[in-house]
Amino acid sequence: MAIKRNKRFHAEVATSSLSDIMFFLLLFFLIISTLANPNVIRMTLPKSQTNEKTNKQLITLSVTEQKEFFIDKEQVAFEQLETTLLSKIDPSKQQTVVIRIPFNLQVQDLVDVLQIGVRNKLKFVIATSPK
Known part of the structure; x- marks a missing residue:
């Protein structure tokens, strides 16, 4: 008696890679998201030819188009x-402010x-975006 074996091909997908x-994509996006500045309120800044970056102690003063004032993301009248x-x-x-x-x-x-x-002799810098 001849017994036939089932030799059907089964497709497999290797998922280990x-x-x-x-995992590498997750690490990449986690590292990139921590580099973003969380103390910034999004707005379109004026453009300038030169753009200087500073590493000093900074306080951010943001003004929105509705004339709302924020000091380091804290709204102030x-x-x-x-x-x-x-x-x-x-x-x-x-x-520097x-x-x-x-x-x-x-x-x-x-x-x-x-x-x-000017009244309080503070150092102010205007943030701009590169042209």
């Missing part, structure tokens, strides 16, 4: 802007913020 690839800014600055360190203001806001809004720095 796929798990390695997924314009009337309390000066007192809050002075409380955040450490006089023993040379801290980075102003992030949209390009389409009026110049008077920028001047109002800069006058706070």
